[in-house]
Amino acid sequence: MRELTFTAAAREALTEEMARDASIFVVGEGIGPRGGNFTTTQGLYELYGPMRLRDTPISERGFVGMCTGAAMAGARPVVDFMFVDFILDAMGELINQTAKMQYMSSGRIQMPIVLRGCIGIGKSAATHHSGSYYSIFANVPGLRVVVPTTPYDAKGLFKTAIRSDDPVIFLEHKLLLNNKGPVPEEEYLIPFGQANVARVGKDVTVVALAAMVPQALSAADELANEGVAVEVIDPRTVSPLDTDTILQSVHKTGRLLIVDETFMPCGIGAEIAAQVSDRGFDDLDAPIKRLNGAFAPTPYSPSLEAALVPDAQSIAQAIRDLLAE
Amino acid sequence: MRELTFTAAAREALTEEMARDASIFVVGEGIGPRGGNFTTTQGLYELYGPMRLRDTPISERGFVGMCTGAAMAGARPVVDFMFVDFILDAMGELINQTAKMQYMSSGRIQMPIVLRGCIGIGKSAATHHSGSYYSIFANVPGLRVVVPTTPYDAKGLFKTAIRSDDPVIFLEHKLLLNNKGPVPEEEYLIPFGQANVARVGKDVTVVALAAMVPQALSAADELANEGVAVEVIDPRTVSPLDTDTILQSVHKTGRLLIVDETFMPCGIGAEIAAQVSDRGFDDLDAPIKRLNGAFAPTPYSPSLEAALVPDAQSIAQAIRDLLAE
């Protein structure tokens, strides 16, 4: 099968959907002629012009509110934040308006809007360009939160996002953007709420997201040499969250480690642990462990940045410790 | 001992601290001559005038950013949001500036700022005036998050908040504001990170916050008649979170129910469950249960509002179910 990068796969999804539906438009800073800071819209301006690829002023709150209104009037906006860190200026619009609109209108208004942005720690982007925030979005009723890992998932989930009548937060990790992977030519969509079992194993379950998935997989390789079969599960969407797949895995392994680059307190790892400690209680042979990035802003220097984030080594060690429990 | 309302107790703390320290000033809409929508600053404008009790325009993001700068220049601002829902327009300032300033300056700048507001579901305030958001704040490194329940706690924790050199979010539940309780005349401070064991019991541990504490206590009364001794723990601060007190209780009871009015996914209940399912695993005789408000915006009509939130009855039932596990 042909291979595409994560970004190219997501862009292909956007391109196909914009051809399908003239009510889709994109807003952002540099998504017009420039084609997006991360080439998310490369080539589209030439096809669709300024009304459908709208370069904006630095008014994040403004264009989120504007796109909310546009969606209320029947358009299907895509907000391209470049870095998702910039969405924070729009949290009032997002939480009190965009996410609540369908409820407040008792279902008479739909909210087909996609808000996308680059997340994650890496490349010395420092603390204003390294946020992820998916655990915060997962705490907001009315939002769908998507965190793809592979190019295949990026395309299939982007298509589902853009056809969804709910607001969708689509998060793209900076360390995954240029990763290549197989992407079918023929159309496919990946439904929300279906985790991907990235590796099958019987001894221990590791749940990981985004850039932690490749790290978890190489940790699994390492453990394989030690005779340990690690199952790696990638939820792909944190809201809705596919707890059934995780529970089935824990039923088999009896042991659960959740690896998340982002902050531990009230994070998605906490939610998964809470779900399993309730519905999977009788399957557990050991305490549920979490391995998170440090609870601190992200420093610039490579020597500090690296010290904050889990990697294959620390994951492998956490698995060994869990097996020793 | 004399009794004060929750609001009067917090106001007494503010009044005493403003007399102690001339660098403290308050900003908000109607906190000047009006004395605050919730009488949080009643009588203070007459004492200290407009520079220290500053009525603001409707510029939440603006005055949070402004107070962040004022704190950087050595003042000690108190931002009074009236309803904490309005803080959402300032999330960019709060998360990327206020909370990160000490880290970014490698400790050379301190951030002594208190951000206070009314939280909670009740009184048909509807979805734009019923938010709590403490689980979201707890996911942000650099913030302290305080959720008092009693007038005694409100005063002692407010004093600690205002003397803290870290940014503190101080949240006051609308159903608690007029509750009266004993408050000593002499000065006292309550340190952050110390839970309050609101009721001692040996059979089951219930962790509850804010308006859920009185509900949990009356559920405990009900269960007492059934011969069940419920221990009720009020964390009082969600960041830092006093997990040790909770773990000690679970060590004794073997059973844990977390009651939280706010949303379940990635909520503080998830964090507590995750901590206990790790460090308290061997003490658990049953699955950890959570009882949360529904994952939905808050409706206006009393018949709908009541349907969303746990109360003494539903808590009592959840305890019975947990004991039956």
Add this chain to the structure above:
Amino acid sequence: MELSSEQLLSLYRVMLIIRRSEEQLARSYAQGLIHGACHTYVGEEAVATGVCAHLRSSDMVFSTHRGHGHALAKGVHPRALIAELFGRETGVSHGRGGSMHLFAPEVGMMGTSGIVGPCILQAAGAAYAFKLKGTDNVGVAFFGDGASNNGAFHEGLNMAAAWDLPAVFVCENNLYATEIAYASVTRNPEVATKAAAYGMPGVAVDGNDVLAVYQAAGEAITRARAGKGPTLIECKTYRTRSHAEGMRDAGYRTVEEIEAWKQRDPITMFRKKLLEDEEAGEAELQAIETEVQTTVVESAQFAQNSPYPDGATATANVFSESTKT
């Protein structure tokens, strides 16, 4: 623009519908029939009436916390408004919203908001969608002087002007935001002049003169429909009741000031003019007044006889039906 007697009487009737409905709501509030907040529009009726007289149901209105008048002028029946504030299933928002969350998309009333500011952005967004689709519809935002100090005003007006969006921004300058005088929170209290910062026309009119409002709104809406871009209209008006029912009338403003504005009551002045210009006779006007009074009284009866929503429906419509999983 020349108006027929019929059109003139229709303006009179709409203003009266608003006034009588508000008076009814004030009485009902005193009787405890309204569960949440109630911000009346008494004294400002000419604004909503003069603007909405130009609108089709396919044009979209976005409003704020003081939105009863906008909803009624846009075509919501008093029955649906009053029932909503009574928290009944028959309310315009099915009891989900109350005074600050009025949704009737079927007549182009796209919602009021408990948060100040967003309506400005959403109106610009609806205008963007209209332009994208090539219709000649307009998006209209109603908001107060207080909202003009909010970042949403700046970002929304700037984008609407930059992109020639078919939007009309109607600022109801009633001199106060709750109890804060506008002149005390901005050095430039002339709202209309602020349009210059965006290269947008800004006009100030007597907001108590329904014909002046009608005239200015007509020009702005014609301009918008013709693709010539947005306009800011400042309507200088006054609320003669307290900010919200149950709050004080004066203290932050003088009784003389209130009295002076009552002398310029928009309905009394217009009634006088209709008689002077012989557009209508006393009998005709009295017939309208009786009819309106009857409608409002029957509406209150209808509301009071309506059922409360079923608690089981409290979590409906958080997500779209089309994507329910």
Add this chain to the structure above:
Amino acid sequence: MELSSEQLLSLYRVMLIIRRSEEQLARSYAQGLIHGACHTYVGEEAVATGVCAHLRSSDMVFSTHRGHGHALAKGVHPRALIAELFGRETGVSHGRGGSMHLFAPEVGMMGTSGIVGPCILQAAGAAYAFKLKGTDNVGVAFFGDGASNNGAFHEGLNMAAAWDLPAVFVCENNLYATEIAYASVTRNPEVATKAAAYGMPGVAVDGNDVLAVYQAAGEAITRARAGKGPTLIECKTYRTRSHAEGMRDAGYRTVEEIEAWKQRDPITMFRKKLLEDEEAGEAELQAIETEVQTTVVESAQFAQNSPYPDGATATANVFSESTKT
């Protein structure tokens, strides 16, 4: 304001320090010594230099992503700047920040920000603290044309004017925000005129003429120190390098435009003037140039020889020492 030869040469020297440091950073970036982003100030040196020449170390500067020049003009040594971009412990932010997070409170450099907008609010806030304490210090914000379309500009300038705060807002209008032309995202591209919306004086100056900037800044700062309130200064200038190192130079702007601005290079123009006015001789200027060049080269050496921060310190200073628990 009359300037002595000494003062004039000091202005020349500061501009040169900035230029040579930026050129060094550009070379280092090409060599891969800079781990993150690098936004140079080349072409805009006259702005920071002309403004900061008036400031004491007790005055506070708040800056943005393009902040190298502000830091150097406020008194940060090139050594500390270059070491920071190299991610070293000896950097001005101890390697925590990089190009966009420069903190030197000891000289009143209160930070640059990776987020556009906040510096405006923080400068107003520092000014508020100065007014509260009764000092005659000023808070100064440097920001770009792009920031003027952000809500922070609106809310910050409005409050600063309403309260007569001792603040100076310096907008560096270089015609573009990344690759977006200012005139394409606002209908009024004259930044200085936007001050009228806030009843604040707004002045536009040639930002490539260091004496014009010095003059305007002097008047604004004197006004602020005297308690007469804030001023908005628009400095019309241009960055002659790409938005950030590694990005394209032209495409969104013409080569001719860049060339025309290079003809108006602030340093070349000022050097010529110094010779014409016989404020300095060729030899004198060459001496300065050699000294500056040496300083910068030594600084780069120092930076490259400096150690990377110890990973164990990556989580220091998330909270204040005073409240560490």
